[in-house]
Amino acid sequence: MSNFNGQVVLITGAASGIGRATALRMAKVGANLALSDINPASLDETRQQCESVSKKSTQQHMASRVDVQSTESINDFVQSVVSRYGTIHHVFNCAGINPTKLEIEQITDAYWHKLMDTNVKSIMTMTRACVPHMSRGASFVNVSSMCGIYPTALFSVYCATKFAVIGFSKCMALELGARGIRVNVVAPGSIDTPTNASVLAGGDRLQQMAEGVGLKRAGTAEEVADVVAFLFSDESRYVNGSVVQIDGGLGLPG
Structure with a gap:
């Protein structure tokens, strides 16, 4: 794995799950971390x-409470990161809201805007704020989902946000590629995190989920973090605009 000594890695949604696992992964390889989340206690x-x-x-x-729905909050955070470190090398846009099963008649404007602002707008806003402080060799990794690849009934708004993350990221890969800045996406499947619906349900629901995966188990946040670290590294220097599915073989026959 590449040497990240002295490199500045910004991570949103770092208080738990995949965000925390990625922060720990990057700390172990020498990165300086700029961590953010809306939950300050868990973030600390x-x-x-x-x-x-x-x-x-x-x-x-460093760790700062950031509301990724707020442009002002993101801009203030990025400015504080640059003031401290002088630059930004890599950005992991991990903050997001998981889906609630809703029929179309149940979807409110408030729910639509909350998911769109958190899952999509935040990535655009963070990208816009960070790019002026990044140079050749820098990169972004954005979090989509298998729901950004496969449509899922009752998750229409969530799927819309995760499809949008992929579309935006591919456009940024083209736009920023000329500057030597790469943009890639991870699309996790069933990952054992505190907010995973199957994990919360437990029992039969967790077993049913596992049976639909080629490896017959849920993934771990650490397994996603390993992929993110690779996408940040020099070993992936010609990987740009890719969507890496981290799903254990979702839907593959056993």
Whole structure:
């Protein structure tokens, strides 16, 4: 794996799940972390864990409460990151809201705007804010979902946001590629995180989910973090505009 010593990695949604696992993964390989989430208590736990696994005394980590639905909050955060570190090397747009099963008649304007602002607009806003402070060799990894590839009944708004993440990211891969800035997407399937619906349901629902996966189990947040780290690394320097499915073989026959 490439050396990330001294590189600045910005992560949204870092308080738990995939965001926290990725923060820990990058701390172990020497990155300086700029962590954000709307939950400050859990976010500070992530920062402390990252400090405990950091390999070098020169590593620096910062953590800030950020509401990714707010342009002002994102802009203020990015400015604070640049003021501290002077630059940004990699961005992991991980913040998002998981779906609620709703029929079309049940969807409110408020629900639509909340998911769109959190899952899609936040990525555009963060990208717009960070790009002026990034240079050749930098990269973005944005989180979509298998719901951004396969339509799912009752998850129409969530699917719309995750399809949009892929479309936006591919456009940015073209637009920013000329500057040497790469943009890629991870599309996790069933991952064992605190907000995964199957994990929360447990029992038969969890087993049913596992049976639909080629590997017959849920993935872990750490397995997603490993892919993100690869997409940030020099080993993936010609990977741009890709959507990496991390799903254990979803829908493949056993």
